[in-house]
Amino acid sequence: MSLRFALYGTWTSPITAHAVAAQSFYAGVEEVILDPITSKVYFAQKRPEENGRSAVVDASTRQDLFDLSWDTRTQVHEYGGAAATVFDGVLYFSHLLDYRVYKVELKGDAPTAITPANKTMRFADFAVHPKHPDLIVCTVEDHTDPHPARVLTYLVVIDAQKKTVSRLVEGADFYACARFNPNGNFIVWQQWHHPELPWQSAEIMLAAVTVDEGKLTFGDPIHVAGKTEVIAAQDPNWASNNTVFFTCDVSGYHNPWKFVFDSVNPAGGKASPILRESVEEEFGAPQWFLSRHGSGALSENKVAFVSFSDGRSVLYICDLTLGDIRKVTNSFAHIQFLRGNARGKVIMLAQPADAGEVLIELTLDSEGEPQIRSLSPLAVENPNLPSSFISSSKYMALILPPDNRICHINYYPPKNPNYDGGLPDEKPPVIVQIHGGPWYMETANLDWTKQFYTSRGWAHVDVNYGGSTRFGRKFRESLHGKWGLLDIADVHDSILKLDALGYVDAQRAVVHGGSAGGYSVLQLATNRPKAFRAGAAHYGLGDMRKLDEVLHKFEYYLCDRLMGGTWEDCEFVWRERSPIYHADKIVMPLLILQGEDDTVIPAEQMIEMVQTIKARNGKVDLILFPGEGHGWRKASTVQTVLERELSFFNEVLELENTHGDGEVEGPVIK
Known part of the structure; x- marks a missing residue:
């Protein structure tokens, strides 16, 4: 095969926007579900081609459990998650269209509502009582008064037989992860209070459970761990009837902990680190979404944990008795949704750097050696998404001037088997991705939207800037007051x-990001107008004051902490860091992509910014997407976004293809 030299950014690629949109959304696993009785595996899957609904799928047969009229989603904590569970062949799920909880026997029966019709109540994170399966404890978010400061959250019990809902615990601002022990005589949960987020300060609580004549009640709650200004304990679950495991960041990093108690005197139990020495790695994951567990019980004394180190997930088995830790060799870049049955099996979603996501099962053989087995069918090579074009990332911890701070990045070099680099001494143009959150992070698993660019001769860089989670508390809190x-x-x-290291051409750098990432794009445009040649802001934040007015309960105090004070305390700072007030400074070409139904960032904000830029003859394009909110759920939207971004960036960098095939004149290498 002949290889060509051609300018970076002009290469021809079979990876089309249509193929990327179809593939990235066909996978779309949003939840992994393990039936604790039958050990059968299911998963929830996002379906943009079906108007953005979520389906529940049998992992072994790949068959949907119900028809297209059902949407397994919840909006608890606004980001949702944990919308379904399966117990002994019975599915319980929250239906987005009416917010009710439904029960369905997985034998072809139609779903039946088990909660009253009330669209002010949102349900999520279900725990079925192991001895009384008609009793389900879950988190409820009560929007009777919809103002974020007055939305209530509590734990309730649903009686599936009587179709009633009764409150169990209230008083904290947030509840999550209610879990029964195997006998059902104790329950553990996580709770936290404003102004904190769960990875900043949260506590684990435990209570005795009584069921008398079909009525479930809790005893007085016992504090297990967490809840100080600087300590967060999260993601609790059970290894045995008297041992709870979770993560806690007393050391500055979320590490594995346990709580062991006597059932006669649980208040005398003790919380302690599982490991003999703390590890400077973050175990688990920030709980933007409910139930994205980073741990699962293999047995009564062994628990699988996922940590994050050097840009990749690391899978461990922790021995609760010995306090040691063992790394499980694997080739996955990102692992999430761990579910264990404490009887020798942990299920999880694994995402390689060079292939699509797979469901895997972790077990121990007769010698105690860990075994990983795929539960997903072998992927068939997609001619529109060929594996030979995949560029794998390189993790770097960059030391940046002038203060020698560290920034974590994933660098993807250009890759296309039909080309042998650019012209002599040419460095590639680079597209930089800024993640949302802002307390989030960008992982290194295969993402075809990045390959869309690298296969065309672009470098792609993910920047996990100061404030990103999974790098420890100090790094995460470095963004406080500095957003x-x-x-x-x-x-x-x-x-x-x-650029100085020779990886990219900083003179041909463009940038894009969504939500908080879109905000950073707009901030670059107003504060560092010549830092990038162009930017694309996806549903970007423009006005901090207006954002603060519409933020939901979960993030109600987000702006106060990141701006360094309330609006009343430091109005000047809020205005200085709101791009909408400085749109007249923008000279960087901008592509603004906005959902018409976005309630977080009203389209009017972006329209106003575009008008200001155009009045100064600036280069700006605005695309409004009907039916889209704060984030893309439709495959057609993703396709349009990719096509318009590439076209816009090519135009600005003058990379347009003049030969009809993406190539430029240059020597052919045989």
Whole structure:
């Protein structure tokens, strides 16, 4: 095969926007479900081609459990998650269209509502009592008064037989992860209070459970761990009837902990680290979404944990008795949704760097050696998404001037088997991705939207700027009071550093991001107008004051902490860091992509910014997407976004294809 030299960014690629949109959304696993009685595996899957609904699928047969009229989603904590569970062949799920909880026997029966019709009540994170399966404890978010400061959250019990809902615990601002022990005589849960988020400060609680004549009640709650200004304990679950495991960041990093108690005197139990020495790795994951567990019980004394280190997930087995830890060799870049049955099996979703996501099963053989087995069918090579074009990332911890701070990045080099680099001494143009959150992070698993660019001769860089989670408390809290400053400094300085190292051409750098990432794009445009040649803001935040007015309960105090005070305390700072007030400074070409139904960032904000830029003859394009909110759920939207972004960036960098095939004149290599 002949290989060509051609300018970076002009290569021809079979990876089309249509193929990327179809593939990325066909996978779309949003939840992994393990039936604790039958050990059967199911998963919830996002379906943009079906108007964005979520389906529940039998992992062994790949058959949907119900028809297209059902949407297994919840909006508890706004981000949702944990909308379904299966217990002994019975599915319980929250239906987005009416917010009611439904029960269905997985034998072809139609779903039956088990909660009253009331659209002010949102249900999620279900725990079925192991001895009385008609009793289900879950989290409820009560929007009777819809103002975020007055939305209530509590734990309730649903009686599936009587179709009633009764409150069990209230008083904290948030509840999650209610879990029964195997006997059903104790329950553990996580709770936290404003202004914290669950990975900043949260506590684990435990209570005795009594069921008398069909009525379930809790005893007085016992504090297990967490809840100080700087300590967060999260993601609780059971290894045995008297041992709870969870993560806690007393050391500055979320590490594995346990709580062991006597059932006669549970208040005398003791919480302690599982490991003899703390590890500077983050175990588990930030709980933006309910029930994205980073641990699962293999047995009564062995628990699988996932941590994050050097840009990749690390799978461990922790021995609760010996306090040691063992790494499980695997090739996956990202692992999440761990579910264990404490009888020798843990299920999880594994995402390689060079292939699609797979469901895997972790077990121990007769010698105690860990075994990993795929539960997914072998993927068939997609001619529109060929594996030979996949660019794998390189993790780097960059030391940035002038203060020698660290920024974590994933660098993807250009890759296309039909080309042998660009012209002599040419460095590739680079597209930089800024994640949302802002307390989030970008992982290194295969993402075809990145390959869409690298296969065309672009470098792609994910910047996990100061504030990103999974790098420890100090790194996460470095963004406090500095949002809109530190994030854009890290993004810009990282590209200058990579340019100096020869990886990218900083003079041909463009940037994109969604939500908080879109905000950083707009901040770059107003504060560092010549840092990037162009930017694309996906549903980006423009006005901090208006954002603060519409933020939901979960993030109600987000702006106060990241701006360094309330609006009343430091109005000047809020205005200085709101791009909408500085749109007249924008000279960087901008592509603004906005959902018409976005309630977090009203389309009017972006329309106003575009009008201001155009009045100064600036280059700006606005695309409004009907039926889309704060985030893309439709495959057609993703396709349009990719096509318009590429076209816009090519135009700005003058990379348009003049030969009809993406190539430029250059020597052919035989």
